[in-house]
Each structure stands twice: as structure tokens, then as C-alpha cells.
Amino acid sequence: MSFKQKHIKNAFELPKETVLNQFYERIISIPIEARTNLKNELTTVIGDERTRGVFIRYGWHCGVSDAEKAMSLQWDDEMDLVNAGPKFHRLHGYLDKVEILEMSFDENKKCNFIEVLWINTFEASQYLKAKGLSKEPVCHNLCGYASGYLSKVLQQPILVKEVECRAMGHEQCKCICMPIEKWGEEITSDLSYYQANSMIKELDEITAKLKIERDHLSKASDIHRQLIEELLSNQGLQKVVDILYETTGLTVFIEDEYNQIIVKSGNLPDQLTLHTFRDSNTTFVRYSDKLSLLRTPIINGEQMKGYCSFVYTGESQPNELDYMIIEKAAITSSLILMNESIKINTEQTIKRSFLNDILEGRLAKEEMYKIAYYLDFNPSSTYWMITLERFVKESKIEHEIAFNEELIRHIHLFLKERKINSIVSQKLNKIIILMEYPTFESLHLSQSTFIDQLLKHCSRRFPKYKISVGVSSVIQEISQSATLYKETLAALRATNNRKNVYYFEELGIASVLFQIQDDVLIERFVKQHIGRLLEVDDNEFELIKTLFAYIDNGSSINNTAKELSMSISGLRYRLAKISEILNHDLNDTQYAFTLYLAINILKAKGKIEI
Template sequence: MDKSLPQHRHTTFTEDGLIYMEGSRTILIPTSSVGILRKELYENIGMNRVKGFLIRYGAHLGREDAKIIKKKFKNETTVTKIEKGPVYHQLRGHTKATITRMKVKNYQDKISLYLEGTWEDSYEGFEYVEQFGIADAPVCHTLVGYANGYLTEICNQKVVFKEISCVGIGDKICKWVCRTVDYLTDEMSEELKFFKEEPIVKELELTYEKLLEERNHLKNVSTINNKLTEEILKGKDLPAIMNLVYELTDTAILVESAEFKPIASGGLSQNEWKEINESFKEYIHCQKLKRKPFYQTEIISLENHTRLTSPVYLQGELNGYCSFICDLEDKEPHLLQMIIERISTICSLYLLNKRTELEAEERVKGRFLEQMIHGEYTKEEIVRRSHFVGVDLFQDYYMVVVCIETLFDSYKKDLTFLEEVMNETSLYFQKQGKSILTGQQGNHLVMLLLKQEVEEEGIQKVCEHYLETFSKKYPSVSFRAGISMSSDEIEKASESYQEALTSVRMTSKTNNLMTFESLGILGPLINSNNKKEVERMALYTLRPLGEKLEDHKNLELIKTLYSYLLNGGNLERTASDLSLSLSGLRYRIGKIEKVMEQDIKHPEVSYKLLLSIQALISIGTLDLEKY
């Protein structure tokens, strides 16, 4: 009695459990096990190497089946032999293969071939999704290999398969195209590299050579980094350091600010920098328009030069650019990139150190100015201490108070921002070559400027340009400034401060700069030691509106009255300033006259009222800008 298992015309099952396919012993493996094996291979030798491994594994299976077909059907046509391929492929349990288009030509001992077809129920596609999720590219590498090996053996020349859709990337079915080398496209020729088996020893040799090269690069970079660190510790400045970089690398180097101004260079003259500066500036401008921020090292090829540029970041902000200027064909780009990134870091540390020094110096100067304002020093003490702040205080000077109004929701943020503006102010005047002391009083920035250094341009023009620059730099912040009269008595700095403070209180949104001189008699009147008497008289003159300044309606009428008086009684200009209709303004003027029981058109009355409102503003009792 025959005890063997049921037979198939291609497959034999023996009674001892062995399986033979076309006389060759075969084993059955669950597809899930193959999926796990694939996952382990990915994690241990990498996706590209696994792809080549699976393709070559599949190609071996395909070649072996093709040899069987050629032997069994040696008298059949080439087309028949090709059509047997999908049948045997399906018997392997890999997929259900179908040829949808075929073009075959015989050339002596070779066959020229073009095929299109589908794979349904690909085990590789389903297992990949199960193990990894949806892929970015087709994943049926064993199927590709099998079909390639089979048809290469049949056609007697190299055949390349390529998946054009795959269930592994979310498609409903796998589709493929096949060509012999005479039909090959550039896109498909890329797949040939996966059929070239590279021994693992060879790959290890290449890896070792790369590691050796990388080690040498790191050694060179480390040597340069150590030498540069030594120079920084010796107190060398950035230009000296960049000259050393040029000597060590034989490559021109340039460090530029975020505004594209040269900070330091090595192996590059000023004329050479000017030639390349405009093209780089234009390139960065175009990148900004394209919303492509500059975060990492880039090779930038421009019309008149090529540069390897690394951004210099300081406390999270772009502070400049560090670039090698060279023809990279004669250099080692990878090595230069490693060096330029180290130098960029060194530049960041250098600039941070300089900024810290500057901030510490400005704090000392600011504290000194604040103590002078509070009258804590005698003239002799100021003489003795002025040497340490580097500003000659024994000449005429101006005091300037800058009022800074932000939209921050906390006092702490206001103070942090004010400190930032103080540092930026010091840098601003430092770039102009002007000596300055900066300090802080409440939410005000206080500056002492030497008359000699601003005389050519004029203190008013200097302050106008400062306000314009910082308003553009911080568009959401309001900047207003008041300027004292010039003084040659540094021991009376507190009086000059009061003059500037009085002036800044008289500024408005439409007039953000005021000099003490422009206040006329009002300035000296308020600056004397009779503020309480002046306040009491001003409030009395404005009665009954001045009796309750916290009342919203009273403030509304006082603001209307002030604008009306400033415009000389001109209704059209007043209505425009207050965004009121003429009828609405006339109603308010009538109400003011009725409440105050005064004719505000009378010159003497209008003068007293205007002077009283200005007095209250200048001493800080009234702030119509916040209303």
C-alpha cells in the first residue's frame, strides 16, 4: 500500500514528511516568520544591503526554476517558456503573477524582451506593512529578484525588473515592468547595482577605509580646534585667529555680521571682500524671500565665487556667517565642512564673550550714571571715578530720557526688554564712534551724550535718527524721547535728568521728540522745587474737570480741550486729530464751556488752560497718551 501523501504534478509529499518540488527538496515557512527575519536584517545590516540580499536571493530561486523549465520544455517556444514563469512563481507561494503585456524578439542566441504585469497577494508587501507600516518605496524585493533571475536565464542576457506600484506603499495591487538591457532606461539602470554582490569582507574594508579617513579628518580638525582655543585663551582677537586659520588650512576665510559687514578675515583683502559681498547679500535676500532659513552649513556657488558657509548663532539668533572662500574641486569639502563648523562655534563663543564683557561694562557705566542722577557723588568723586567708564565727563553734555512703551503683560518682560534695548543702544552709538553712558530709571532709558560728539549733526538729529532706527527694529514698541539743555556741570546731572524727563512727558504719538528748550517758560517753571504748588494751581484752573482726573468723562473733555488749544482753536484740525465729526466736536466744546463756565476762545483764558494742562502732563499727573 502506497503510504505517501497526496501528490501534485510539480510537487511531491513523501510519507516521512519531506517535500520535493521538481525533484528538489523544499521547505514550508510561514510568511510571518519571513517578515520577522526581514525586520531583524533591516535592524542589523541596513535597508539597502537587505534589498540587495533579497533581490539576489530571489534571483537564485528564479534561475533554478528557469533551468528546470528549459530542460522540461526545451522544444517549446520562447513565449511558452516565459509564460511558465508566473506559474512556477505562484507555486513558490510568493504571489499570483500575471503578464499583461509582452514584446519578444529573438536575436541569435539572445532574446530581447519587454514585459508588463501584476502581482496579486504579494506576501512581501503584506508582511512589510505588518512589520513596519506603509513604506516610502516598493518593497517586493524577493519577487523582483525571482522574476529577474528566471527571465535572465531564459533570455540569456541581463533582465531588469522594477515595481511601479506596490501594496507595501498603500497601492491595491503590485504592478511591474521588465526590460532586457537593450530596452533599459536610465531610471531602471539604477537597479542593476543591487544584483552585484559585494562580499561583506569587501564592504568591511571600504568601511574601515572610510573610518580611517574620518579619523584623520577628526585629528586634523581637533589639532586646528586646539590651536584656536589656545589663541583665544591668550587673548587674541578674531582677526588674528582667522589669519591663523588661513595659515593652517591654506584656504581664505571670512567672518561677516548678520548685516553682511566684515568682522574678520584671513587670506582675503578688503577689495576682494567687496567684490564677493554683494552677490552673497543678494543670495541670502533671495533665500529669505523664498522662506528658506539658513540653519546649516551649505556650499554656495555664486557668479564670482564659491563659498562653504556656516551660520554663526548666538543665543538662538543668527549673528553672522563664517565662510571658506575657495574652489572646492581642489579641496576636501567634508574636511573643510568639519573645520568651518568648529570655527563657527568658536566665533559664537568669542562673540558671546565679547557681548558678556560689553554688558558687564555697560552695567558699570549704567550704575555710575544712575548714581550721578541721584546726586550720590560730589564733583571730586565723579572726577576720580570717570576714568573707569572711559567717558570724559568734564565737557558739555546732554541728558536724554527715552520712554519705551511695550505690549508685554508682565513687568519682568518689560525689564528684560529694556536691558536688551540698553545693550543695543550702546552698540548703536559705539558703531558711530560716540561715547555714551546709558542707565535705567523705571521704564525709561537714560543716556548721557557729549555735546562735542553730536555738535556736527546736532543733538536733535542724532536722537531723531536713533528713534527712527529703533522704531524700525522693534515695530510693535513705542519710543519717545526728551532732551535736556546742554550743561557743563556734571555734578548737576540730576537737574539735566529732570529737564529730559519733563521734556519726554510732553511728547505725543504725533511728536515723539521734545527738547527742554522748546517748552519755553513752562520748563523752568516745572523744574523748580514747587511741583506741588504748580499741580494745585493747575488743577484749580481746570476746575471742575481737574477735580476728578480718574473720571473717564472728565479725561475725555480735557483731551478734547487740549487738542483744541494746541490747534489754536481750529475746529477742522482738532476734529481730524480726535477722529470726531465737526458737529460732535462743537457739542464737546459747548459742554466744556458750560461745565467750566469760561469762554475758552478768549486768549487769556485759553493760555492759562493750555499752560495748566501742559504743567500737569510735564510733572506726570496727567497722561493723555494712555487715554
């Protein structure tokens, strides 16, 4: 009797070598270690999931092949073929033993359920030896083999799923064999491993992704080329956001390091309050149900100089191309900001030197006009000046020069945004701002409103500092800037805790004394002339107010009594008392003028209110 005429029950009773030679025309042996190393290399190259699919399909084909060989022998019913499966397992050395724990078929002899125990599988042993415990079953080859074998001999699609695995810490490996339709959604992810075209499909998907990435790179490269062209043509940040908006259709804006929007393009919501953002990576931030931002930092050296952002509405989200474009735009913006910074610093250095030369009287008028024309200042235009003096709330000020430069840069940006032709400099730790008055007038703001906006702008960046401001009058020529500076210093000396902005024109006659740079002399002048009166006067300063009203009304008893709502006899008594305290005749015109000046200084300094 030939081997093929043998009954399948008896085929495996022959020596193993004989069975192998009869079943297979040629067979090769693969060391388990070599197979394990191959699996590890595949995992490194194509990942865990793809490697699992490779070995499941390899097992499937081996199982189908053995099923065809089993079906070529004699057999009484399908149970003979099913029971031959474990014998093939052992024949190949996949495991030591197979125990069928449960098996059921329906009335049409269709398989319902098979539960099998695999004893000492080679895949579990190798995994434990190399990697220790696993979080999921590892006998992929055996699952594929059993699925292929049973599907072939039972003539129905069977899927085998390992539910317990020795590599996971179970005593032995256990699997469930059921028709695919009985598994339901539980095996949705497993089915792809058994599909012959899954690898081809996956390759097609990868090819499609590569094509998309190639298109993305091409578009990003094209946008980057446009950005570089604009950079080389000395275009500013506005051109950058315009290009981004035109090419992507996304609203885009660039903000500075203080989260203030510098330029924008597209339909940006009017009421957009930017959150403080200090992330050094490109980040997608959801602000509300209606608005999200893709923000990337603009870095110059190691300093954060701002952020470039795409705006998304509703549920829209950025794709890979958006990330690529915005990061390239951030690099271009960084270069533009660096160029602008160099240009601004150079320009400001020249302007500051020019202003300092004017204040120190180092320039002849002809030379002054020539430089002013070169710096785009109209020498014959009107000008005004404000001088800022800061007081830190803390006891110690560190990095004084660096701080002043930072404050000057911050003020310069404020003025530049409002297109005010100006020079910002520092002298004696004070910040000086000379402005061409017509460019200020174009804002249609009062001086007080403008200064209030400037102080708020500074306080947002430097909240620890209190800033006092002296404001000059308006002069007709830039050559008179030294006079403006003296006026601002005089106004600064009048500032106090209750009033931090003083206008030179408010000083009145006291402006003469406030131009004395030594505050001690001014205080001595006041004390010398009305010091005695201050010592005896009450907190309401009734005597000083009476004296001021009397002098202010030209020493008229009647007009003064009327203004103060006093009786003439009461007023005469109070004036006599004042004259006695001061030990001087109040009708002395020169002396009265001196008293009037001293009281005006007290008013200007906010020590009394009249």
C-alpha cells in the first residue's frame, strides 16, 4: 500500500523522517533562533503590527498546504482531518502537545466552536527567553497555521484567536477556533492579517501618503521660495502674512513677544484677546468652540521675538502642510525682524546722537538742519517733548542700562505703530521723547490721552515701575529742542504722588524756579519765605489760602472777602495775624510777589490744593 493509500489515522505512526519525506518533496529546517532573529529584525524595520501580519499569513499558507496533504489521504469523516491538525503541529516542532478541550458542530456538520490547549509552543518559549512577559498573545504563527488548516479541511472560513498565552504568564496557551461570522466585531482588527492583499493595500496607502507628502513639500517649498524672495527684496512682515493668506486661504497674524498683534491678513475676529503664550514648539490651541490657533514661535538667537499663527474656525484643524508652512514662515519672519532690528538700532543710534548733540549745543544751526533733513525731520516744523522718569517699587534696580534700552525699544514700537516721527533717547537715567508735532496731531488725540496710552503701554511690559512724565510746550524749530528739555525737567520736578504727569504750561510763574536743577534750593526758597506760616497753619491751610487769595486779587480787601465768603473785619484780622507770623508788611509788592511764587510751588508739588 502506497503512502497516499494509507488511512490518515495511521499516517503519523511511521517514523518522523519517513512521514516528512512522504508528505513533502523537499523540506528545509530553520533553527528557532534564526527565525526569532528574523522576526526581531522585521519588527525593527516594519513595526510590530506588520511583522505580526507577516507571520500570521506565513502560518496560514503552511496550514493550508498541510490541509491539502491531509485531504489527499484516506479519511472517514472531517473529524479525522481535524484531529490530524495537532499531529502536524507536533510534526513541525511548533509545540509539544495539543489538547482539544471542547468541540461542537451543528446539525449540518458545520463547526461551531473548538477550544484547544497548546502545550509549550515555541513562539511563547522564545519570547519569554528573549523579552520576558508580554502584554498580549505572541503565538502568531500557530494562530495563522490553525486558521489556514481548519478553513481548508472544514471548507468554511475559520479564524483562530489566542485567548491565553504562556508569554503573558498563563500556565499554557489556549485558543478559540470559530467561524468568522460568529466572532462579530471582536476580530475586526485581526481580519486584515489574513487578507492576501493587505500588504499591497498598505503599500498603496503608503504610496498615496508619500504622494501627498511630496505635494506638501512642493507647495511648502514654493511658499518658502516666495517668502525668501520677499525677504531679499526688503519687504516687511505684512508681505509675509499676505503671501500666507493668499496661498493657504487661512487667516494669519504675527504678534510680538508681548502678545500684541503686529500684522494680520484675512478675517481676524475684532475681539481677539490672546492668551499668554510661552511654548517653544508649534502648538495647536483651541480658544473656544468657534476659534482655534496654530501658533509657532519666532526665535532670534535664544530670544522669543513673537509668534506666527494660523486661525481655524469651528472644528477645522491643521494638516501636515500647515505645520510645514507656518514653521518656514516663522524662520523668514525671524530674519525679517532681525534685519529690521539692525536697521532700527542703527537709525535710532544716529537719531539719539543727533538729539544729544542738540541738547549739549554741539551743533551749528546749519549743520543741525542738514542732519535733520537727512534723518527725515523738517527743521522748520513744530516740535514738543516729553521726558519720563521711572521709580522702581523695589529697593534695588539691576541691569540699569539694559533696562533703559528695553524701555526705549518698547516706546519706539509704540510710536512707530502710530507713525509719529520721533527720537527716543536717554539722558541722566531719564527717557527723552522728541516728537514732530504735526505727525502727532494726525492721531486726533489730546496730549493727555496720548500720554495715558503710552503709560499703559509701558506698564503692561514693566508693571513694577512707576513712571512720572514732564511735558513741554510746543516750539517752532527743532533747534529749540534744548529749551523743550529744560521745560520737561521743570515739569518733572512738580510731579508728586498724586499727580505723575505735569505740563510745563501748568506751572505758571513757578516754572521759573522749577528750572533750577537743585531741588534743595527750591525747598529752601519755600521754607525761607513761608516756612513760619506752614508751622502754625492747621491741616486745612486756611492762612496760606487766605494769603494766596489776597495776593491773587491784587491786595483788594473787598474782592478777597467776597471770594472767600468772609467778613471784611474777619479778613483784616486774619491778614494781620499772617503779617505778624511772617514779620513783614503784606502790602510790600515785591515781598508779596515772593510769597505768591512760594505758594505756587507748593501747589505745583501737590502739597496744598487751592
